Amino acid sequence: MGHEFIGVVDEVGSAVNDLAVGDFVIAPFSWSDGTCKNCEAGFHTACVHGGFFGQGGDGDGGQAEFVRVPHADGTLVKVPGTDFSEETMASLLALTDVMSTGYHAAVSAGVKTGDTVAVVGDGAVGLSGVLSARLLGARRIIVLGSTHEDRHALAREWGATEVITVRGEEAVEALRGLTDGYGADAVLECVGTKESTETAFAVAKAGAIVGRVGVPHDAAVDAEGTFYRNVGMRGGPAPARAYQPELLKAVLDGSINPGQVFDLSTDLDHIADAYAAMDERRAIKALIRVSDR
Ligand SMILES: [Zn+2]
Incomplete structure (x- = not known):
């Protein structure tokens, strides 16, 4: 604090x-x-x-x-x-x-020009992640966030192209629906809960990296589920x-x-x-x- x-x-x-x-x-x-x-x-x-x-x-x-x-x-x-x-x-x-942390999520996830990026979380760090993904050249930025309109407005101002407000499996379905079923090229995990972590890995396209900066709370990563899709993970406390x-x-x-x-x-x-x-x-x-x- x-x-x-x-x-x-x-x-x-x-x-x-x-x-x-x-x-x-x-x-x-x-x-x-x-x-x-x-x-x-x-x-x-x-x-x-x-x-x-x-x-x-x-x-x-x-x-x-x-x-x-x-x-x-x-x-x-x-x-x-x-x-x-x-x-x-x-x-x-x-x-x-917050901005350095959002930026670390985007850098860790390997966001590059033209990418479709999923940002899990629309708190201060998630929003900063949106801005960072845009800085790194993302073409589409899909936010998986809350139902708070003020956050959506700032997310869109900073480069979010779509906002998904449902959660869990519904959110995963919604994101897959927006990406021809493949998922996102890079994923920013900016919350750290069990649900947000599961969602982040579930919306990652094969070969994508989840850049995680949310402090993990009872969250686990599925070794087998990520194995078959070659999904990676980087991140931690932002330098x-x-x-x-x-x-x-x-x-x-x-x-x-x-x-x-x-x-x-x-x-x-x-x-x-x-x-x-x-x-x-x-x-x-x-x-x-x-x-x-
Ligand atoms: Zn040192």
Whole structure:
């Protein structure tokens, strides 16, 4: 909770070389040294000196006036420029987790130009997955999502061509009906439940990869069912730090606007309301403003 933050550097430790007081930075949701073999391979969430913000301990979360960032040189990304609009600030915040996570799903699933892509889930990450699939050149993007119209609207704005709102076997049938019975060339699993995982693998075309970023909850993958169709799986906690430099450029040049997932903005004193709104699906994702700086 609260592992997604952007902010201004207030103080630097003696081992920090690349950052200075006053720098405006975005953080990934995990810290990493940027130098171990896992970081070099682009899997910063598996850094041997890393950890996740907002889970207590060393790097406590961003729902606070101040946060201490371990391995700051390896972790933080400095944003060039100043005086950004509210929209741009929201989009920079989206890069700390949801947009980077949706992008990881699309990259892991191997989305390429001309693909028909299935995105399972239309929460903030699923919607970011839609935007990412479009960035990677998908021709058709089919969302398997909720019945919430506000989410459909944003999904369509970001490139979804079809939205399926039924679930389970019905959803699988519906997707197959849209793809001549074959299924999708690439699948983004952005939920992590047993049902969403089963659906994701069931709608994958032979040879397709399921890029999964939903934290698994009681979900299992059928070894035999995936075997005969040569269906693969990649993904896990997104190495947001690996994608932030390129996604930052895309935000600053205006080619993506992932901050649109934040449809509620409040402050630390009203944070419980934000959680309630997200829990009751009145909001997709809440932005918490801690300081005016
Ligand atoms: Zn590392």
